[in-house]
Amino acid sequence: MSVLEVSDLSIRFGGLQALQDLTLTVNEFEIVGLIGPNGAGKTTAFNCITGFYKPDTGRVVYRGTDVTRTPPHKKAAMGFGRTFQNVGMVKSSTVLENLKTAQHARVRYDVASALLGGSRVATEERALAAKADAILELLGLTEVRDLRVGGLSYGTLKLLELGCALATEPDVLLLDEPSSGMGPEESHQLGERLLDLRKAFGLTMLLIEHHVPLVLSVCDYVYVLNFGRLLAEGRPSVIQTHPEVVAAYLGGEAPEALAATEETPEEAALDEATAVPAPRKQPVAKKAAAKKSPASSAPAKKAPAKKAAS
Amino acid sequence: MTAVAQAGTQPGTETVVAGSHWRLSGTGIAARGLAYLGLAVVLFLPWFATDFSKTCSLAVIYALMGLSLNIVVGYTGQLSLGHQGFLGLGALVTANVVFQAHLPIWLAMAFGVLATTAVALVLGLVALRITGLYLSLITLVFGSAISSSLFALARFTDNNSGVKISRPSYLADNGDWYLVCVAVLLVIFYLDYRLTVSKVGRALLALKENERVAEAFGIGVTAYKLLAFALSGAIAGLAGGLYAFRGELYSEKDFQDPNGFTLALLFVVMCVVGGLGNRLGVVVAGLFFGLINELLDDLFYWHAVRSWMQHVPLLGSYYDSDVKASYLASLIGALLLLQTLIFNRGGLGAQLRPIARWMTGHRFELHDEGGSGPAAVEGSSVRA
Numbered sequence: 087m088s089v090l091e092v093s094d095l096s097i098r099f100g101g102l103q104a105l106q107d108l109t110l111t112v113n114e115f116e117i118v119g120l121i122g123p124n125g126a127g128k129t130t131a132f133n134c135i136t137g138f139y140k141p142d143t144g145r146v147v148y149r150g151t152d153v154t155r156t157p158p159h160k161k162a163a164m165g166f167g168r169t170f171q172n173v174g175m176v177k178s179s180t181v182l183e184n185l186k187t188a189q190h191a192r193v194r195y196d197v198a199s200a201l202l203g204g205s206r207v208a209t210e211e212r213a214l215a216a217k218a219d220a221i222l223e224l225l226g227l228t229e230v231r232d233l234r235v236g237g238l239s240y241g242t243l244k245l246l247e248l249g250c251a252l253a254t255e256p257d258v259l260l261l262d263e264p265s266s267g268m269g270p271e272e273s274h275q276l277g278e279r280l281l282d283l284r285k286a287f288g289l290t291m292l293l294i295e296h297h298v299p300l301v302l303s304v305c306d307y308v309y310v311l312n313f314g315r316l317l318a319e320g321r322p323s324v325i326q327t328h329p330e331v332v333a334a335y336l337g338g339e340a341p342e343a344l345a346a347t348e349e350t351p352e353e354a355a356l357d358e359a360t361a362v363p364a365p366r367k368q369p370v371a372k373k374a375a376a377k378k379s380p381a382s383s384a385p386a387k388k389a390p391a392k393k394a395a396s
Numbered sequence: 397m398t399a400v401a402q403a404g405t406q407p408g409t410e411t412v413v414a415g416s417h418w419r420l421s422g423t424g425i426a427a428r429g430l431a432y433l434g435l436a437v438v439l440f441l442p443w444f445a446t447d448f449s450k451t452c453s454l455a456v457i458y459a460l461m462g463l464s465l466n467i468v469v470g471y472t473g474q475l476s477l478g479h480q481g482f483l484g485l486g487a488l489v490t491a492n493v494v495f496q497a498h499l500p501i502w503l504a505m506a507f508g509v510l511a512t513t514a515v516a517l518v519l520g521l522v523a524l525r526i527t528g529l530y531l532s533l534i535t536l537v538f539g540s541a542i543s544s545s546l547f548a549l550a551r552f553t554d555n556n557s558g559v560k561i562s563r564p565s566y567l568a569d570n571g572d573w574y575l576v577c578v579a580v581l582l583v584i585f586y587l588d589y590r591l592t593v594s595k596v597g598r599a600l601l602a603l604k605e606n607e608r609v610a611e612a613f614g615i616g617v618t619a620y621k622l623l624a625f626a627l628s629g630a631i632a633g634l635a636g637g638l639y640a641f642r643g644e645l646y647s648e649k650d651f652q653d654p655n656g657f658t659l660a661l662l663f664v665v666m667c668v669v670g671g672l673g674n675r676l677g678v679v680v681a682g683l684f685f686g687l688i689n690e691l692l693d694d695l696f697y698w699h700a701v702r703s704w705m706q707h708v709p710l711l712g713s714y715y716d717s718d719v720k721a722s723y724l725a726s727l728i729g730a731l732l733l734l735q736t737l738i739f740n741r742g743g744l745g746a747q748l749r750p751i752a753r754w755m756t757g758h759r760f761e762l763h764d765e766g767g768s769g770p771a772a773v774e775g776s777s778v779r780a
Contacts, residue, residue: 138608162614174609176602187598191614197623200594201587207594254614 087150088113089258089290095134095144104130105314108144112258115284117291119301119322122311123334128294129171131311132260135292136168137161148258163191167256171263171294173243174250177236181227181246184235185218186211188253221249224286225279240267245276252283259283261293265300277303302326310334420757431755442574449574453642455686456577457483457635462666462682463581463588463675464631469664470673471597472624473604474523475532478539480659482512482629484547484651486636491559491646492552501564505637509630515542516629520622536660543656547648559646567641577638581679584631588675591627600624658726665729669736670744676752677745689725 090112097105105127112118120128133139135146137158146154153161162168175184193214195207222228225245230238238246244267251259264280265273277300283289295301301308301322308325310318312334318325325331420428442452461483468476490508493499499507519538523531550556567573591597599620602610607617640646649655662685670681736743754760 136612138611157616158608158611159614159616162612168612170609170612174606174612176598176605176609178605179598179601183598186595187602187615188613190595190599190602193595195595197596200596201590203586203590203594211594250613254612 089116089149090135090292091145091147092131092135093145093147095131095141095146097130097134097139097141103314105134105141108311108314108316110309110316110319112290112292115288115290116306117280117284117293117304119305119308120292120294120311121296121301121308121325122317125313126311127314128311129262130314132168132262132292132294136166136260159191162254165255165257166260167251167254167258168260169244169247169251169262169264171266173240173247175235175243175247178234180232180234181222181230181238182215182218182232184246184250185221185253186214188250189214189217189255192255218253221252224252225249241269241272244268248279252287256289258290258292261291261295263294263296265295265297268297270299273297273300274303276300280304298326428755428757439578440575443571446570449571450642451687451690453570453574453577453638454690455683456574456581457639457642458662458666458686459581459679459682460577460584460631460635460638461663462670462678463584464628464635465663465667466670466673466675466678467588467591467624467628467631469667470678471592471600471604472523472621474527475664476519476535476628477532477657477660477664478535478537478542479628479632479663480651480656481539481542482516482632483636483639483659484543484648484656485515486512486633487640487646487651488547488552488636488648489633490637491561491640494561495554495559495646501567501641505634505641508637508640509633512629512633512636513626514629516625516632517622519629520625523625524618524621536657539656539660540653543648543651543653547651553646553648558648559640560644561640561646562644563641570642573638573642577642580634580638584634585675585679592675596620596623662726662729665733668743669729669732671736671742671746674743674745676748677743680744680748685725685729688728692724 088111090110092108092110095105095108096103108127108131110118110120120131122128130139134141134144137153137156137160141154144154145152148161148164148166153164156164158166168174176187179187193210195210199207219228219231222231225248227242227246227249230242230246235243235246244264248261248264251261261280265276268276280291280293281304284291293305295305305322308320308322309316310325310328310331317334318328318331320328442449461479464482465476465479468474468479486508488508489511490504493504493507494501497504519535522534526534546552548556553559562568563573567576591600599610599615602613602615603617603620610620611617639650651659666681666685667678669677670679671677740746742749750760750762
């Protein structure tokens with residue numbers, strides 16, 4: 087069973103069709119990339135999946151449960167961890183306080199006992215702090231523990247935000263441009279870190295990312311969005327050379343690509359292949375994705391068909 | 397704070413909260429014990445003076461109102477201009493339950509709290525949809541409307557003569573009631589402290605800053621906003637009950653405009669001058685503003701003061717006029733507000749922080765500012 091199954095997700099803002107029939111699947115322990123030019127609808131997709139937007143149509147299924155209409159805070163409690171494009175943290179608090187705040191859904195004492203106090207609450211508060219310290223240790227950020235978030239550098243903040251997302255004890259992690267504000271060296275480290283985290287916590291990830299080397303190095307599978315529609319999907323190496331993707335990023339048309347991908351037998355083969363649920367397996371980057379799209383010579387499965395239809 | 401510097405020089409070791417390297421000495425404990433004893437004595441002193449203790453009860457009630465409003469303004473970041481409505485409603489319900497149903501005083505106060513909590517929840521529901529300036533406008537209208545309609549109904553005011561109630565015999569003395577007020581204040585102060593150091597305070601702060609981030613952290617916006625309003629309403633209701641029994645009278649005029657609006661403004665000024673989100677500062681400011689009205693009034697009855705005031709520009713007009721000293725108090729409030737907003741955004745709370753930290757067993761440091769240190773954050777700080 088896949089962790090996250092999004093089908094035919096559409097949302098319209100006034101005259102703008104921000105998302106149209108987005109379908110994507112994230113399997114256990116996979117790191118799936120969601121890429122696309124600015125304004126393609128990546129963050130909108132995130133917001134729909136995490137419950138911040140209510141999609142007009144379509145479904146979001148998490149481990150077999152329909153969570154399309156579940157509010158975001160409940161999804162966080164279910165195991166959806168997410169980060170934001172512009173750093174989602176409580177800026178006036180310290181790093182430690184933020185990491186404790188992020189564990190909100192895991193706190194077991196209720197409001198009444200919080201107000202009355204007592205040893206149980208104190209014990210749990212200490213446990214929250216200990217967990218926060220462990221996360222800081224893991225990220226190598228112990229020295230900022232008692233600093234206020236507002237004064238930290240952007241790169242540190244992005245990393246801390248990842249720490250906060252981890253503090254929510256997620257099952258699936260949705261990262262919105264985790265490498266923004268980082269240099270090439272830092273984002274390389276981030277890639278290593280994401281792979282390590284997946285191994286350490288058994289995480290499944292969906293990430294929006296612009297930094298191509300990072301996507302290539304960590305993602306098992308990539309979905310490409312353009313103008314709210316799925317343009318292509320496949321393994322990173324395939325996506326990298328996909329003519330339409332290249333065209334979408336650089337501008338212009340790709341008629342040859344269109345023509346080249348309208349071969350129905352291959353498409354059918356791909357559909358058949360992806361319909362088989364991939365068995366859960368330990369995260370061995372790239373190999374996991376190889377199973378998902380064996381017919382990797384067929385670059386795109388949906389976008390060309392839609393273009394032909396419209 | 398030194399924790400950061402220390403952590404910087406020895407990375408890898410677990411950073412500990414500043415001050416915990418340093419242990420309290422025996423004399424330190426003794427000195428703090430003495431300070432607490434002194435504080436207790438000062439709090440207890442008004443008990444001996446019947447008239448003055450009545451004034452002090454009012455000051456304590458104002459401090460409670462400060463804590464109540466602080467939850468809405470300081471913790472959730474919404475401005476309420478109608479908190480006198482809650483105070484009045486608490487007083488109305490408490491007084492009428494005693495007067496009409498002849499229930500015991502504590503039960504009546506519980507009813508008062510229930511009523512204000514319920515109404516505050518309704519206002520909280522509004523606050524889920526409307527925020528900022530428009531919410532302030534709604535609270536303003538709420539305070540004004542409830543005091544001119546519900547509060548003035550003949551059946552709640554004993555046919556407009558004011559509901560006269562009396563305290564039970566064991567609390568008949570004003571000094572005794574003052575002690576009750578102080579006890580309530582201490583309990584609420586503790587609960588407020590618990591709120592800010594637990595998940596509730598963290599949730600409210602996160603909500604105030606960024607609802608989306610809060611939701612991503614698993615914090616339910618609806619539940620916590622309503623909780624904040626309910627708590628605020630409950631405290632105000634309690635203050636209302638104390639108020640009704642303080643004067644042993646419920647009179648709607650106390651809460652009707654212009655008195656009512658003056659009160660509402662005073663509560664807001666108290667919160668800002670005390671330091672938004674800082675319970676100690678708010679309580680001190682509440683006590684100050686509660687006392688200043690009456691004390692100025694008393695002052696004006698001294699002939700020496702009156703004859704001196706004749707010669708002071710602006711103040712001269714107060715002499716021989718019907719203008720009450722409370723108007724001078726609001727002038728002082730305005731000046732303090734300006735002073736706070738321009739020079740001292742943290743309010744009284746920020747000024748008192750070194751003392752408060754010392755009292756809670758930390759080292760006395762005048763400058764622990766600079767954005768570091770959990771104490772600087774713990775449910776405090778004004779965000780402009």
